[in-house]
Amino acid sequence: MTAIWSVDTERFYNNALKVIQNNQLMAVVKNNAYHYGLEFAVNQFLEAGINTFSTTSLREAIRIRQLAPNATIFLMNAVYEFDKVRDNQIQMTLPSLAFYYQHLEDLKGIEVHLEYENLLHRSGLKTIDEIREVLIHHRNDKSNEKVHITGLWTHFGYADEFDVPEYDIERKAWLTVVKNLLDEGYQFDMIHAQNSASYYREHGVFENHTHARVGIALYGSRPYATIDEKSIEQALTVKGNVIQVREVNEGDYCGYSFAFEATHNHTQLAVVDIGYGDGILKSRAKHEALINGKRYPIRALMMSHMFVEVDHHVHAQDEVLLYNNDIRIDEFTFKGVGANSEQLSAMNHDSLIKEYR
Ligand SMILES: Cc1ncc(COP(=O)(O)O)c(C=O)c1O
Structure with missing residues (x-):
């Protein structure tokens, strides 16, 4: 993975x-x-x-x-x-x-x-x-x-x-x-x-x-x-994987330097194998990731990992989409994450596996 x-x-x-x-x-x-x-x-x-x-x-x-x-x-x-x-x-x-x-x-x-x-x-x-x-x-x-x-x-x-x-x-x-x-x-x-x-x-x-x-x-x-999504389509996918899902409880601090505080018991945190070292911008991590067709909030961003708060439908080895045509770069541009080209340029092509399908 x-x-x-x-x-x-x-x-x-x-x-x-x-x-x-x-x-x-x-x-x-x-x-x-x-x-x-x-x-x-x-x-x-x-x-x-x-x-x-x-x-x-x-x-x-x-x-x-x-x-x-x-x-x-x-x-x-x-x-x-x-x-x-x-x-x-x-x-x-x-x-x-x-x-x-x-x-x-x-x-x-x-x-x-x-x-x-x-x-x-x-x-x-x-x-x-x-x-x-x-x-x-x-x-x-x-x-x-x-x-x-x-x-x-x-x-x-x-x-x-x-x-x-x-x-x-x-x-x-x-x-x-x-x-x-x-x-x-x-x-x-x-x-x-x-x-x-x-x-x-x-x-x-x-x-x-x-x-x-x-x-x-x-x-x-x-x-x-205001340009229709269908008239310009994204061919790029950037994705990581769930390494494991861990349960934390209300008041638990997770990640470095109190990055995320769990607000309720039995919070499910997916630990995902992608982080800012792979080029995911800090501003992008304020938004969601797409897992099994559903969006879940990213809770903390580290160099090689991120935490995503999930539910019981998410399991180890599930794919975690940061970008594809259903969760597009331009959506985050319009949400203020950074210019399209800025998000693209941040990607670390030495750490990510590159594939043309
Ligand atoms: C001189 C020049 N022309 C054209 C472009 C293409 O711009 P865009 O990617 O917004 O189409 C750029 C990109 O920055 C540029 O610097």
Whole structure:
């Protein structure tokens, strides 16, 4: 008995089809494809019809090139290993005006996408005038070989937020930039902006855009709560096992440092073989686990164990589900446990057994 992290391959693939519908998506596969496994995810997405990928790490971008020789690969972080970028035909962000001027020589032969900073302030050209400056400088540069400007993009910082006006503000600012540049006659092979939340909020890809740049929905979690559960399905299961069920009485303190005090006699505590060392967040342990189709409260979280208060229907060796499609990651996101990607990223892939079914 060991705690398991497992993915239902068919469900993962079918979810990708559901998310894609008839749209052109760039699959975000950073952080080892949100920890689903880069190779697994790239192969599933290719099979589902996606041929454009983005990540933040050059190492991952090169790995994608090996897995998908014909794919379009976009590196969302600027890097300084220009030869590797060029040799692997990786397209890269242009993160600032200073970067453009400093690396004019280095960027020769590399395709870049001009990034618009907008409200996130993480990277990008600050204004449409900075974008124009690059475009005009590039047009006037008569060198034989120069950087290729093939894309225009931004990233929204507030698409997942509904109770503040910032998404509307950044959305409007971005769409104005795109419209003005297109009206001025500039052309781009790729224009992309939307993460999962924006893709669902807008019911598809923005006009004049070539792609939505989608991550979490492709990994089976809803970016916000009003999306129907059936339209995005979770293929991941994380589960432990009941090692034994122990009886404690009113006033007994259980776990380290008085973690849980039994409130009645004959309290049944299942000792389960999964804990924070396996990546279960403390905030997640304030909620329930699913055993034999019923939810039971988690009472204490330790490194390799947790206590779950159960009843006489639960026995040693029963499976204890922390996550599956009936007790989903996104449910806990909406309950404030942490972002979908945060819960996924916490998983310890060295201690959990990994399975693709
Ligand atoms: C630049 C960029 N684009 C797209 C995404 C995908 O976002 P999501 O997983 O919400 O779809 C991310 C993820 O953080 C990102 O950093």
